[in-house]
Amino acid sequence: MMKVLKGFMLLAAYGTLSVVLSGCIISDALDKLFGEGKKEEVDPIPLATYFDGPKVRPGVALGISVTAVGSANSSQKQYFVDADGYISMELIGQVKCDGMTLVGLQKKLEAAYKEYYLKPHVTVTFIYQPGQNMVSPWGTVTVLGEVGRPGPVDVPPTMDLRLTRALQQAGGVNAIGNKRNVQVTRCDKDGKQTKTKVNLVEIGEEGRPDKDMLLKAGDVVWVPVSIW
Numbered sequence: 001m002m003k004v005l006k007g008f009m010l011l012a013a014y015g016t017l018s019v020v021l022s023g024c025i026i027s028d029a030l031d032k033l034f035g036e037g038k039k040e041e042v043d044p045i046p047l048a049t050y051f052d053g054p055k056v057r058p059g060v061a062l063g064i065s066v067t068a069v070g071s072a073n074s075s076q077k078q079y080f081v082d083a084d085g086y087i088s089m090e091l092i093g094q095v096k097c098d099g100m101t102l103v104g105l106q107k108k109l110e111a112a113y114k115e116y117y118l119k120p121h122v123t124v125t126f127i128y129q130p131g132q133n134m135v136s137p138w139g140t141v142t143v144l145g146e147v148g149r150p151g152p153v154d155v156p157p158t159m160d161l162r163l164t165r166a167l168q169q170a171g172g173v174n175a176i177g178n179k180r181n182v183q184v185t186r187c188d189k190d191g192k193q194t195k196t197k198v199n200l201v202e203i204g205e206e207g208r209p210d211k212d213m214l215l216k217a218g219d220v221v222w223v224p225v226s227i228w
Contacts, residue, residue: 048187051139051217054126056097056105058083059135061127066090066109068117078127091116102126128157139217143170146177146223155217163198163213166221173200178226184213185220 065076079087085098092112097105106124113120126137136154144150148171155161179200186194203211
């Protein structure tokens with residue numbers, strides 16, 4: 001109580017000045033006097049992550065075959081990259097592969113198998129089946145806001161994920177979602193962000209598939225609440 005009284009006494013002492021102050025300035029002054037502090041607005045959209053192409057990462061499934069000169073062709077086997085970025089291979093054991101390209105991993109495995117095989121040949125491919133708890137090597141798009149299932153949506157191998165498709169996979173826009181003002185945030189390799197507004201009603205009612213934005217891995221889609 002004494003703190004409040006001292007605050008009002010201080011404002012009264014500068015009564016003439018307070019006449020010319022705007023309401024927001026007075027409010028800021030009171031906040032500072034009474035220890036409330038000014039609340040900062042938080043952007044609901046997280047920073048998008050630049051995606052530099054499909055690479056081996058934890059959770060990805062790989063198809064790997066190893067053959068040597070004079071040996072029969074080896075059948076392809078499936079390997080999952082563990083949480084630490086390793087795969088466990090026959091003879092050579094644990095192999096670190098997180099962040100590698102398929103070509104890079106192929107060369108690494110061939111070099112390792114030279115100790116056991118004459119001129120080993122290794123083939124490495126991505127294995128991806130939607131809905132099988134596999135991580136997409138082609139990245140993900142994050143869908144947030146007023147949708148049925150907020151979270152990541154896998155980019156397919158064809159790289160043709162459109163905005164409407166991503167929203168459909170995220171459970172669709174809720175009844176209170178603003179379909180006229182969907183925001184897509186994209187980050188380039190230099191860290192610069194661009195934000196694009198997309199009107200879903202225009203796409204549907206006016207038959208404008210050209211307005212259906214092609215998404216890229218790392219994009220963040222935000223569906224705000226409708227204000228009407």
